[in-house]
Amino acid sequence: xxxxxxxxxxxxxxxxxxxxxxxxxxxxxxxxxxxxxxxxxxxxxxxxxxxxxxxxxxxxxxxxxxxxxxxxxxxxxxxxxxxxxxxxxxxxxxxxxxxxxxxxxxxxxxxxxxxxxxxxxxxxxxxxxxxxxxxxxxxxxxxxxxxxxxxxxxxxxxxxxxxxxxxxxxxxxxxxxxxxxxxxxxxxxxxxxxxxxxxxxxxxxxxxxxxxxxxxxxxxxxxxxxxxxxxxxxxxxxxxxxxxxxxxxxxxxxxxxxxxxxxxxxxxxxxxxxxxxxxxxxxxxxxxxxxxxxxxxxxxxxxxxxxxxxxxxxxxxxxxxxxxxxxxxxxxxxxxxxxxxxxxxxxxxxxxxxxxxxxxxxxxxxxxxxxxxxxxxxxxxxxxxxxxxxxxxxxxxxxxxxxxxxxxxxxxxxxxxxxxxxxxxxxxxxxxxxxxxxxxxxxxxxxxxxxxxxxxxxxxxxxxxxxxxxxxxx
Ligand SMILES: [Zn+2]
Numbered sequence: 001x002x003x004x005x006x007x008x009x010x011x012x013x014x015x016x017x018x019x020x021x022x023x024x025x026x027x028x029x030x031x032x033x034x035x036x037x038x039x040x041x042x043x044x045x046x047x048x049x050x051x052x053x054x055x056x057x058x059x060x061x062x063x064x065x066x067x068x069x070x071x072x073x074x075x076x077x078x079x080x081x082x083x084x085x086x087x088x089x090x091x092x093x094x095x096x097x098x099x100x101x102x103x104x105x106x107x108x109x110x111x112x113x114x115x116x117x118x119x120x121x122x123x124x125x126x127x128x129x130x131x132x133x134x135x136x137x138x139x140x141x142x143x144x145x146x147x148x149x150x151x152x153x154x155x156x157x158x159x160x161x162x163x164x165x166x167x168x169x170x171x172x173x174x175x176x177x178x179x180x181x182x183x184x185x186x187x188x189x190x191x192x193x194x195x196x197x198x199x200x201x202x203x204x205x206x207x208x209x210x211x212x213x214x215x216x217x218x219x220x221x222x223x224x225x226x227x228x229x230x231x232x233x234x235x236x237x238x239x240x241x242x243x244x245x246x247x248x249x250x251x252x253x254x255x256x257x258x259x260x261x262x263x264x265x266x267x268x269x270x271x272x273x274x275x276x277x278x279x280x281x282x283x284x285x286x287x288x289x290x291x292x293x294x295x296x297x298x299x300x301x302x303x304x305x306x307x308x309x310x311x312x313x314x315x316x317x318x319x320x321x322x323x324x325x326x327x328x329x330x331x332x333x334x335x336x337x338x339x340x341x342x343x344x345x346x347x348x349x350x351x352x353x354x355x356x357x358x359x360x361x362x363x364x365x366x367x368x369x370x371x372x373x374x375x376x377x378x379x380x381x382x383x384x385x386x387x388x389x390x391x392x393x394x395x396x397x398x399x400x401x402x403x404x405x406x407x408x409x410x411x412x413x414x415x416x417x418x419x420x421x422x423x424x425x426x427x428x429x430x431x432x433x434x435x436x437x438x439x440x441x442x443x444x445x446x447x448x449x450x451x452x453x454x455x456x457x458x459x460x461x462x463x464x465x466x467x468x469x470x471x472x473x474x
Contacts, residue, residue: 010440011160011430011432011440012160012430012431012432012439012440013430014042014043014392014428014429014430015040015062015426015429015430015431016040016041016042016061016062017039017040017061017062017063017064018037018038018039018040018051018054018055018058018061018062018063018064019037019038019040019063019064019065019071019394019396019424019426020035020036020037020051020063020064020065020066020067020071021036021037021065021067021068021069021070021071021396021397021398022034022035022067022068022069022070022406022409023036023069023070023071023406023409024036024037024038024048024070024071024072024386025070025071025072025073025366025409025410025413026048026073026385026386026387027072027073027366027367027370027371027384027385027386028048028073028371028385028386028387029387030048030049030386030387032409032410033048033049033050034050035050035051035052035067036048036049036050036051036071037049037050037051037054037055037063037065037071038071038386038392038394039054039058039061040392040394040426040429041392041429042429043391043392043428043429043430044388044389044390044391044392044429045386045387045388045389045390045391045392045394046388047388048386048387048388051067064396064424065396065398065423065424066398068398068403068404069396069397069398069399069400069403069406069421069423070396070397070398070403070406070409070412070413070417070421071386071394071395071396071397072131072366072370072386072394072395072397072413073133073370073371073383073384073385073386073393073394073395074131074132074133074134074162074370074383074393074394074395074425074426074427075130075131075132075133075134075326075339075340075343075369075370075373075395076132076133076134076135076136076325076326076369076370076373076374076376076377076379076383076384077127077132077134077135077136077326077327077328077337077339077342077373078136078275078296078298078299078325078326078327078373078376078377079136079138079239079275079277079298079300079325079327079328079329080123080135080136080137080138080327080328080329080330080331080337081137081138081139081140081168081329081330081331081332081333082116082119082120082123082135082137082139082152082155082330082331083107083111083116083119083139083140083141083148083149083152083330084107084119084140084330084331084332084333085116085118085119085120085122085123085331085450086115086118086119086122086450086453086454086457087103087107087331087332087454087457087463088331088332088334088335088336089332089335089469090103090332090463090468090469091103091332091468092306092335095245095247095307095308096244096245096247096307096309096333097245097247099307099332099333100218102466102468103332103463103468104140104141106461106462106463107141107457107461107463108140108141108142108143109143109144109461110143110457110460110461111141111143111146111148111457112143112146112148112151113146113147113148113150113151113154114151115148115151115453115457116139116148116149116150116151116152116155117151117152117154117155117158118151118155118446118449118450118453119155119331119450119453120151120152120154120155120156120159121155121158121159121441121446122441122446122447122450123331123337124155124156124159124161124438124440124441125159125438125441125443125446126336126337126338127161127328127337127339128159128161128422128425128432128433128438129419129422129425129433129436129438130337130338130339130340130341130419130422131339131340131395131397131419131422131425132161132337132339133161133162133383133393133394133395133425133426133427134161134162134163134164134373134374134377134379134383134393134427135156135161135162135163135164136163136164136210136239136275136298136325136327136377137152137156137163137164137165137166138165138166138167138168138212138214138239138277139152139165139166139167139168139197139212140168140170140214140330142169142170142190142193144189147192147193147196147197149165149167149193149196149197150196150197150200152165153165153197153200153201153204153207154200156204156206156207157204157205157206157207158440158441159432159438159440159441160206160427160428160430160432160440161206161427161432162206162207162383162391162393162427162428163206163207163208164207164208164209164210164239164377164379165197165201165207165208165209165210166197166209166210166211166212166238166239167190167193167194167197167212168212168213168214168215168239168240169190169193169212169214170214170215170218170219171186171187171190171218171219171220171223172217172218172219172220172223173218187220187222187223187226190223191226191230194211194212194230197209198234198236206427206428209236210236210237210238210239210275211227211230211231211234211236211237211238211239211272212238212239212240213227213238213239213240213269214240214241215240215241215244215248215260216240216242216252216260216263216264217248217251217252217255217260224267225267228267228268228269231269231271231272232268232271232272235272236272237272237273237274237275237378238269238272238273238274238275239274239275239276239277240264240269240274240275240276240277241276241277241278242260242261242264242276242277242278242279242282242297243259243260243261243276243278243279243280243281243282243286244277244278244280244281244304244309245280245281245307245309245310246281246310248260248281249281259283259286261282261283261286261289261290262285262286262289265289265293270289270293270294270295271293273294273296273378274293274295274296275295275296275297275298275325275376275377276295276296276297276298277297277298277300277327277329278297278298278299278300278304278309278312279297279299279312279313279317280304280309280310280311280312281310282313282317287313287316287317287320287322288320290317290320290322291320291321291322294323295322296322296323296324296325296375296376296377297312297317297322297323297324297325297376298324298325298326298327298373298376299312299314299324299325299326299327299346299368300326300327300328300329300334300342301326301342301345301346301348301349302328302329302334302336302341302342302345303327303328303329303330303333303334304349305345305349306333306334306335307333311349311350311353314346314350314360314368315350315354315359315360318364318368323372323373323375323376324368324372324376325368325369325372325373325374325375325376325377326339326342326343326346326365326368326369326373327342328341328342338419339369340417340418340419340422341418342369343365343366343369343413343414344414344415346360346365346368346369347360347362347365347414347415362408362410362411362413362414362415363410365414366410366413366414370384370385371384371385372384391428391429392426392427392428392429393426393427393428394425394426395422395424395425395426396422396423396424396425397413397417397421397422397423398421398423399421399423399436400418400420400421402416402417402418402420402421403416403417403421420436422436423435423436451471454469454471455469455471455472458471
């Protein structure tokens with residue numbers, strides 16, 4: 001454990017350090033470097049190369065790492081919902097549409113800005129300890145009395161994570177009209193929360209904004225059009241879900257006479273940079289549309305398996321030139337935020353689905369989790385690979401049996417690494433994990449507080465009475 005914890009709300013300083021490992025997997029032009037090192041200075045990567053060369057030029061530099069294990073770029077979690085942070089484990093056996101109706105809806109009525117902030121801090125620990133340095137989030141709950149999504153920005157800033165946040169409110173059922181929709185679900189209120197979230201991001205250090213659309217089917221046509229107009233006028237990029245489950249295609253065809261991908265195209269949503277979760281049920285014409293417009297896909301293998309959604313055609317999407325990143329998806333549809341587990345599962349799912357172990361290899365999967373994920377978010381000029389000039393987001397894996405034997409360093413990372421090997425994590429040159437512990441959020445304290453908040457939410461929303469939680473009152 002670190003000697004001194006950083007008090008909540010403040011971050012450790014940017015440090016100058018030479019980080020050394022048996023293998024540096026750069027995801028960049030330098031490839032894989034044996035006994036390599038990265039020189040971190042002023043929040044940036046100054047140099048990448050063989051340890052002895054760098055050490056010779058920097059004899060006085062502090063060195064982190066004992067020359068064993070792996071050093072990789074920070075992982076990019078391209079799709080999650082931190083609004084679900086305190087709702088993990090509820091309704092795991094429901095279908096996506098049932099789950100939205102029975103869990104997401106009731107939770108939204110009670111989730112506050114403070115719950116969002118606390119839940120974000122809790123899950124930030126889990127993400128950092130599994131090597132995540134950047135997260136793309138969508139807040140999917142809507143509280144009539146509280147623009148709760150803003151709490152995510154505060155939570156990410158306190159934890160020190162790099163983030164992209166959005167608000168994915170819905171105001172309709174699958175037909176496009178939710179009879180008797182309460183006034184707070186009106187377009188004015190929803191657009192006001194987008195504005196509030198964008199404003200909070202402007203004041204943030206490492207968190208930026210995207211316009212969120214939970215699902216196309218979950219929005220009225222009026223809200224879809226208002227959102228498309230706002231993105232065009234404001235230059236906002238977009239985060240949504242597309243082609244996640246088969247029911248979506250049937251419902252969209254019934255409502256609009258076309259699938260969700262061509263409908264998003266018709267709305268003009270692909271005129272802006274757009275990342276969509278899932279893409280499980282895309283057709284060949286859909287893939288052509290996505291590729292032609294530079295639409296990126298966040299692949300969430302664990303969530304797709306838990307919900308029984310299907311298998312995303314990852315090799316086909318990649319061969320079409322589409323940027324495919326990897327995501328955990330939300331804490332309530334995964335039910336964890338362990339990115340290393342998502343990375344491994346991304347490889348395994350393709351192999352078993354194709355009945356072919358060569359259908360995807362470890363370097364491709366690591367690239368998806370790093371550089372391709374950064375490209376999917378339009379951040380590859382800043383992060384995603386260990387290259388001089390990029391921001392210093394990196395992960396050192398050491399001190400564990402799972403990285404002790406490295407016949408195939410990249411293969412061992414993808415198929416064998418677990419959070420127990422994550423020794424140090426830097427974001428923007430600040431050490432957020434030191435000696436396997438988070439430096440910005442106290443894990444024991446945060447866990448205790450979150451348990452109390454989750455119990456309160458389960459009672460206040462009626463979800464405990466409905467049998468979805470066995471958590472006792474605080
Ligand atoms: Zn999602």
